Amino acid sequence: MSNRLAGRVALISGGTLGIGRAIAEVFQREGACVFILGRDSVQGNATAAELTRQLPGLPVRYIPSDLRHSQQIQNALSCLSKFHSKVDILVNNAGIEMDKTIEKLTAEDWDLILDVNLRGAFLLTQATLPFFPESGGAIVNIGSIHATHAFPGCIPYACSKAGLVALTRNCALELAHRHIRVNCISPGYIDTRLWEEYLKSSPNPEELAEQTRALHPVGRRGLPCDVAEATLFLASDSSAFITGTDLLIDGGLTIRAHP
Numbered sequence: 001m002s003n004r005l006a007g008r009v010a011l012i013s014g015g016t017l018g019i020g021r022a023i024a025e026v027f028q029r030e031g032a033c034v035f036i037l038g039r040d041s042v043q044g045n046a047t048a049a050e051l052t053r054q055l056p057g058l059p060v061r062y063i064p065s066d067l068r069h070s071q072q073i074q075n076a077l078s079c080l081s082k083f084h085s086k087v088d089i090l091v092n093n094a095g096i097e098m099d100k101t102i103e104k105l106t107a108e109d110w111d112l113i114l115d116v117n118l119r120g121a122f123l124l125t126q127a128t129l130p131f132f133p134e135s136g137g138a139i140v141n142i143g144s145i146h147a148t149h150a151f152p153g154c155i156p157y158a159c160s161k162a163g164l165v166a167l168t169r170n171c172a173l174e175l176a177h178r179h180i181r182v183n184c185i186s187p188g189y190i191d192t193r194l195w196e197e198y199l200k201s202s203p204n205p206e207e208l209a210e211q212t213r214a215l216h217p218v219g220r221r222g223l224p225c226d227v228a229e230a231t232l233f234l235a236s237d238s239s240a241f242i243t244g245t246d247l248l249i250d251g252g253l254t255i256r257a258h259p
């Protein structure tokens with residue numbers, strides 16, 4: 001522990017699993033008081049308990065919240081305010097995916113993905129702003145390479161992540177006078193539940209796993225901790241002169257001209 005976030009309060013949407021959980025763990029390791037949001041209370045409480053057990057001096061707290069509902073977001077912030085009067089770091093990480101091509105997509109599918117991945121990030125950002133101290137803070141949005149690279153079956157997801165990049169840039173501009181930096185991280189393939197579900201939906205998961213591994217110049221898919229360490233950088237003072245950027249964390253996946 002190097003205490004890069006000592007004394008900071010961090011709020012992480014979707015911090016109960018996968019990438020969000022890894023971010024919570026890294027932030028806790030660096031001395032932050034961490035709050036995690038998610039819908040599944042069993043999972044949320046289990047994650048909070050496990051992380052707290054590892055570092056009892058820095059409890060991780062779970063607050064149930066569904067980002068599709070603005071009232072639940074407001075309730076989450078009022079719950080957090082019972083413990084702390086400020087938020088220094090917000091990570092908009094919660095996200096869902098759906099594998100359907102345009103012929104099969106419904107308006108409801110579109111609304112669901114956009115509501116969680118983009119509208120949820122907007123609402124949570126807006127609700128958290130009053131809690132940022134005068135000294136400012138950092139917001140990190142977890143996007144995806146899908147914002148810039150097309151894959152079949154990902155239209156609403158890709159559009160939500162492209163929107164998140166635009167949200168990042170525009171918030172960075174509008175919030176700079178409050179010393180709030182806003183950045184985005186665009187991960188490639190990261191081994192989490194989201195990835196496992198995608199693998200399971202394939203007719204040949206083993207072949208797909210090997211194919212995707214081989215696509216990476218670094219020779220492996222990403223791990224949640226790869227994204228978490230980059231998020232720490234953008235949330236900490238080490239990135240004090242960086243705002244409005246979109247950082248690729250993809251093991252070189254997208255640099256090849258011909259995969």
Ligand code: NAP
Nearest residue numbers: 014016017018019038039040066067094095190192193194
């Ligand atoms: P994950 O393991 O499925 O975790 C998703 C998290 O979001 C969970 O904590 C989940 O908790 C929460 N969540 C989902 N819907 C929610 C809602 N309506 N309200 C509040 N919380 C909600 O996913 P992950 O792979 O860690 O992905 C995290 C982020 O990284 C996402 O934004 C994803 O798009 C992005 N990303 C992932 C990959 C990858 O390969 N894994 C690649 C690029 C980008 P509940 O289900 O309990 O609500």
